[in-house]
Amino acid sequence: MEEMNFEETMEKLEQIANTLEKGDLSLEESLVKFEEGMKLSKKCNEILENAEKKITILLSKEGELKEEEFKPEE
Amino acid sequence: MEYNVVTVSKLNTYIKEKFEEDEFLNNILVKGEISNFKHHYTGHMYFTLKDENSLIKCVMFKGYTDKLNFIPKDGMKVIILGTVSVFERDGVYQIYAKGMKQEGIGDLHAKYEELKAKLEKEGLFSEAHKKKIPFMPKCIGVLTSNTGAVIRDIINVATRRNPNVYIKLLPVPVQGAGAAEKIVKAIETMNEQKLADVIIIARGGGSLEDLWPFNEEIVARAIYASKLPIISAVGHETDFTISDFVSDLRAPTPSAAAELAVPRIEEIEQKLLTYKNRYKNALLKKLELINLRYQKCMASKVFKDPMQRINEQYMILDKFVKNLEYKIQSKLKDERTKMIKKVAKLDALSPLKTLTRGYTVTQYKGKVINSSKTLKLGDEIELTFSDGKNNAKIM
Structure with a gap:
C-alpha cells in the first residue's frame, strides 16, 4: 500500500473491476484478481476508518514550530 | 475698548476673504478616504474626506465630475486637487474639488500588469509546471490569517466533506507591509519540513491594495518553487492575483479551495x-x-450413453469385416476360374492326350528319339504309352 497512493489504488480497483467483468480470464486468474481487489479495497476502507480528525495550528515558539489544537473563533 | 458688532453674514464673508487670500488653501492636494458620498441629481458630488482623526466636507461640481475616470464611493482612498473655501450660508469651510484620483491605484494596476506580463513570459504560469493536486491528501496545510471567516469556512467545508480531515494552519498576515515576506517564509517552511501534502493559500475579498501581497513577485516565485502543490484562493471569484496564476490550482473562494483539496469521503x-x-x-x-x-x-451423448458410440463403432467394424470377407471370397473365386481355364489350356497341350490316341514316345538312354536313323540294330529303347512304359529292342 505504501508504494501506491490512494489515488493510484482507486485506479487499480477500477482496472481490476474492468478485467474481471470482461470475463476472459480463467477461473483461477479470476480468483486471484478478485482477492487482490478485495484486499486493496479493504485497505482503502481501513485508511479512511483509521483517519483521525485533526485541526491544528503551527505556532513558532523559541524558533521552533509547535503544533497545537486549533479552534476557530466563532 | 469698544467692539464693532457685525452680522453673521459679514463675519462669514470676512472669514471667506481670509481663506481666499491664502495661497496654500487656494491650490491644495489632500488625501483621505471618502465617506458619506452622495451624487446629487444635479450632477454635483457631495462627500466627506477623512483620515483616522479628522474629516472635512467636500463638494465637486458637475463641470469637474465629468472628467473623473472612476466612480467615487465610500471607503475609497483618493487624492483631491481643489480649493478650501467657506460656504457662507452654512458657515462651513469645505474643499471645492476640481480633480480627484484614486490613491496609489493607478500605480498598482500598472505594476500588476507589468509583473504579470514578466512572469508569464518567464513561464511561471505554464501549465506544464503545474503539479497535480493529490486526490486524497493526508494533511492539508493552510496559509491564512488565524482569525476571521476564511479559516473558519475552510475548516467547515473540509470537515463536512471528510469528518476525519487533517488540517494544519500556519498563520500568516494576509495584508499590509511585511505580509508578502511572511507568506514566502511560510511556503518555504511548509516545504522544508514537508508539513502537508497540499497547501491552500487563502484570503478573503478586499481592495487591490489589500490583496497586494499576493501580487508580489517574491510570493509568486515562492509558489513556483514550492515542491508541495499549492491551491490559491485569494479574494472573491472576480479577483485575479498573480498568486492565482502561478499556483497549481486556482480556487474562486477559500471554501472552494477546501472542496478542491478534500474529497467527499461518503x-x-x-x-x-x-x-x-x-x-x-x-x-x-x-x-x-x-x-x-x-x-x-x-x-452431451458421450457422457449420457457412452456404449452407444462403442456399439456404433462395432457395427462399422462388422460391416468392414464382412466387406473384407466378401472381397476375399470373390477374389478367390476369380482366381479359381482363371486357374481352371489355364489348366484346360495346359491339358490341351499335354502329350498325354496324344498318347491315348495310340502314339508313343520313344526314348533311348533317356533321350527322346524323333528320327529312325539315330537307332541301330540291337538298341534297347523305352516306349512310353499313355498308361505306362515298355522296353523294346530294334530288330
Whole structure:
C-alpha cells in the first residue's frame, strides 16, 4: 500500500473491476484478481476508518514550530 | 475698548476673504478616504474626506465630475486637487474639488500588469509546471490569517466533506507591509519540513491594495518553487492575483479551495462498495458460466450413453469385416476360374492326350528319339504309352 497512493489504488480497483467483468480470464486468474481487489479495497476502507480528525495550528515558539489544537473563533 | 458688532453674514464673508487670500488653501492636494458620498441629481458630488482623526466636507461640481475616470464611493482612498473655501450660508469651510484620483491605484494596476506580463513570459504560469493536486491528501496545510471567516469556512467545508480531515494552519498576515515576506517564509517552511501534502493559500475579498501581497513577485516565485502543490484562493471569484496564476490550482473562494483539496469521503466509501460488488458479481457470473459449460458437457451423448458410440463403432467394424470377407471370397473365386481355364489350356497341350490316341514316345538312354536313323540294330529303347512304359529292342 505504501508504494501506491490512494489515488493510484482507486485506479487499480477500477482496472481490476474492468478485467474481471470482461470475463476472459480463467477461473483461477479470476480468483486471484478478485482477492487482490478485495484486499486493496479493504485497505482503502481501513485508511479512511483509521483517519483521525485533526485541526491544528503551527505556532513558532523559541524558533521552533509547535503544533497545537486549533479552534476557530466563532 | 469698544467692539464693532457685525452680522453673521459679514463675519462669514470676512472669514471667506481670509481663506481666499491664502495661497496654500487656494491650490491644495489632500488625501483621505471618502465617506458619506452622495451624487446629487444635479450632477454635483457631495462627500466627506477623512483620515483616522479628522474629516472635512467636500463638494465637486458637475463641470469637474465629468472628467473623473472612476466612480467615487465610500471607503475609497483618493487624492483631491481643489480649493478650501467657506460656504457662507452654512458657515462651513469645505474643499471645492476640481480633480480627484484614486490613491496609489493607478500605480498598482500598472505594476500588476507589468509583473504579470514578466512572469508569464518567464513561464511561471505554464501549465506544464503545474503539479497535480493529490486526490486524497493526508494533511492539508493552510496559509491564512488565524482569525476571521476564511479559516473558519475552510475548516467547515473540509470537515463536512471528510469528518476525519487533517488540517494544519500556519498563520500568516494576509495584508499590509511585511505580509508578502511572511507568506514566502511560510511556503518555504511548509516545504522544508514537508508539513502537508497540499497547501491552500487563502484570503478573503478586499481592495487591490489589500490583496497586494499576493501580487508580489517574491510570493509568486515562492509558489513556483514550492515542491508541495499549492491551491490559491485569494479574494472573491472576480479577483485575479498573480498568486492565482502561478499556483497549481486556482480556487474562486477559500471554501472552494477546501472542496478542491478534500474529497467527499461518503462518495469514496460508496465507490469502494461498488467495486466490491462489481468483483463479486463478476466472479459469480464467471462461476455461472463455468457451471453452464459443465452442464452442457455432461449433457452431451458421450457422457449420457457412452456404449452407444462403442456399439456404433462395432457395427462399422462388422460391416468392414464382412466387406473384407466378401472381397476375399470373390477374389478367390476369380482366381479359381482363371486357374481352371489355364489348366484346360495346359491339358490341351499335354502329350498325354496324344498318347491315348495310340502314339508313343520313344526314348533311348533317356533321350527322346524323333528320327529312325539315330537307332541301330540291337538298341534297347523305352516306349512310353499313355498308361505306362515298355522296353523294346530294334530288330
